[in-house]
Amino acid sequence: MNKQLQQIIHIPPNPPVSPTRQPTEKVYASLIEPKHANTVIRRLNQIAPLQNLQHLKRINKKQVQGGKPELFVILCLASENETQSNTMPPGVEDVVNSYNLTPFITEVCKHVALSKEEWEEQCKLWPTSYHPPTYNINGITGFNEEDSKSVFSFMKSTIELAKYGDHLSFNAALIVDPLAGQIIARACDDVCSWHMGTNEAKTETCHIKQSEGFTSDADANRIARDATLISNGSSNNLLKCDTTVSCLNPWQFSQQSLDTSPCYCHPLRHATIVAIEASAARDRHLFRDSGHGEKLYEVDSTHFSPSGSPAKRQRVTLENVKNGGEQDVNTEGSNSLPRPYLCTGYDIYLVWEPCTMCAMALVHQRIRRIFYALPNPEAGALGSVHRLQGEKSLNHHYAVFRVVLPELEFPAER
Numbered sequence: 001m002n003k004q005l006q007q008i009i010h011i012p013p014n015p016p017v018s019p020t021r022q023p024t025e026k027v028y029a030s031l032i033e034p035k036h037a038n039t040v041i042r043r044l045n046q047i048a049p050l051q052n053l054q055h056l057k058r059i060n061k062k063q064v065q066g067g068k069p070e071l072f073v074i075l076c077l078a079s080e081n082e083t084q085s086n087t088m089p090p091g092v093e094d095v096v097n098s099y100n101l102t103p104f105i106t107e108v109c110k111h112v113a114l115s116k117e118e119w120e121e122q123c124k125l126w127p128t129s130y131h132p133p134t135y136n137i138n139g140i141t142g143f144n145e146e147d148s149k150s151v152f153s154f155m156k157s158t159i160e161l162a163k164y165g166d167h168l169s170f171n172a173a174l175i176v177d178p179l180a181g182q183i184i185a186r187a188c189d190d191v192c193s194w195h196m197g198t199n200e201a202k203t204e205t206c207h208i209k210q211s212e213g214f215t216s217d218a219d220a221n222r223i224a225r226d227a228t229l230i231s232n233g234s235s236n237n238l239l240k241c242d243t244t245v246s247c248l249n250p251w252q253f254s255q256q257s258l259d260t261s262p263c264y265c266h267p268l269r270h271a272t273i274v275a276i277e278a279s280a281a282r283d284r285h286l287f288r289d290s291g292h293g294e295k296l297y298e299v300d301s302t303h304f305s306p307s308g309s310p311a312k313r314q315r316v317t318l319e320n321v322k323n324g325g326e327q328d329v330n331t332e333g334s335n336s337l338p339r340p341y342l343c344t345g346y347d348i349y350l351v352w353e354p355c356t357m358c359a360m361a362l363v364h365q366r367i368r369r370i371f372y373a374l375p376n377p378e379a380g381a382l383g384s385v386h387r388l389q390g391e392k393s394l395n396h397h398y399a400v401f402r403v404v405l406p407e408l409e410f411p412a413e414r
Contacts, residue, residue: 005406008151008371010140010399011383013390014114019121025053025110028075028088029060030101037071040095047091048076055112057127074126078105137369137399138178150181155373155403158349161186162271171245173275174349178369184346185278189246190269246270247355250379272350272358276365279343287339342366353380353402359388363396370400373408 017023032040041058050056060072076092088096088103096103108126113119119130143151154176162172170189177184247270344366353372354362359381362370370382370389381388382400389400 005404006148006152007402007404008139008143008148009402009404011387011389011402012114013387013397014111015387017111017118019115019117022118022121023110024107024125026078026080026105027053027108028078028092028103029072029106030075030096030103032071032073032099032101034071036099037073040073040099043095044073044075044092047095048089050074050077053077053108053110055128055130056108057129060127074108075101075103139369139401140399150178151371151401151403152405154183154347154349155371155405157183158186158351159373159405159408161188162351168245168351171247171271171350171352173271175275175279175343175367176347176349177345178347179345184343185275185282187271187274187278189271190274191246191266245352247272247350247352247358247379248376250355250357268357270355270358272348272354273361275348276343276361279346279365283339344368347371349403352376353382353384355379356381356386356388359386362398363388363394366396367398370398371403372401373403373405375402 037059044058050058056074058074060074062070062072064070075096076088079087095101106126109122109128113122113128113130116130116132119128122128138147139151154174158172158174159168161174162168162170164170172186172188174186175184176182250267250270342365343362345368347369348362348367348371350370350372352374353376354370355376356379359370372382375384377384379385383402388394389397
């Protein structure tokens with residue numbers, strides 16, 4: 001295997017666009033006397049705010065060679081089909097008439113610049129603001145050799161978990177604490193089950209069965225539940241149930257007929273959801289005495305790794321905050337520790353790009369980084385169809401990476 005072909009590719013929040021081919025928006029603009037600029041801008045901000053174009057500067061100052069600088073102001077938005085200034089809002093028309101302005105239509109860049117190169121191109125049309133990202137998640141600007149080895153190792157473990165025989169039969173997920181290098185939870189798709197018979201009172205899970213207990217307290221901080229192949233199901237039954245990976249066809253369950261098919265689907269138990277459930281079970285096992293009889297608050301007690309990246313944010317009790325007490329978060333298994341806040345600071349590794357349901361569940365869990373190996377062209381929520389990581393209305397954003405392994409190809413039968 002050629003290690004040169006292994007790649008970790010950052011999936012940006014917005015689709016990549018050439019700096020010279022950015023989408024534009026039409027606006028009304030006009031030359032304005034400098035002495036009226038402040039008054040006009042205040043009125044325009046009230047009657048015609050640029051709600052979706054906050055990155056634009058309202059004034060464009062152009063230096064005329066051999067003369068005084070000229071000021072141009074954005075009056076308001078214009079529709080795509082307009083070619084002359086004859087449909088401005090009444091309030092804007094009042095401003096135009098009051099100051100004897102001569103409106104014209106021009107184009108400005110529609111989206112915020114994501115790089116300095118994009119910003120420089122935007123300013124050629126109209127001045128915009130550029131604010132480099134203030135967050136720093138390891139990997140966005142590249143991985144060092146040690147971190148790359150760790151990512152490839154965890155991804156290969158995830159792929160092995162997803163195999164049945166020599167084939168990728170279902171999706172798999174690993175939740176990892178990157179600071180400690182420990183596996184917090186592992187799981188596979190648990191959506192498909194098959195009936196043992198009409199007279200049987202129980203239904204067996206197809207593909208995998210999650211073990212409920214923990215092997216020991218020492219192992220509890222590494223693996224919450226271990227996914228194992230069901231021991232009492234035949235290979236024929238497994239093949240009948242294995243019709244598609246859950247995230248590749250999240251609506252498959254709606255097409256199932258319980259009367260004619262020996263297997264049926266549990267629509268919510270995708271690998272990501274099962275792994276989240278396992279992580280929560282681990283927390284309940286390790287922190288039995290925390291979070292039930294006291295009020296908990298999420299505070300900035302973020303711990304940093306030697307590389308300076310934030311690790312696991314802990315949920316701290318109000319009493320501890322008042323007393324200024326600090327506890328050692330590296331001591332696993334202690335009942336005196338406060339329960340961690342969901343999956344803050346953790347990474348998740350997936351074989352297939354998650355669907356929208358799974359991607360949104362990871363937002364709620366405060367996952368920090370998502371790594372997946374194979375794209376999901378029909379239902380992928382992190383690059384293929386949607387880019388949930390770039391949705392501004394969400395209160396949490398993670399970094400997304402695709403891990404390219406030369407020995408792994410998208411299965412032809414899928």
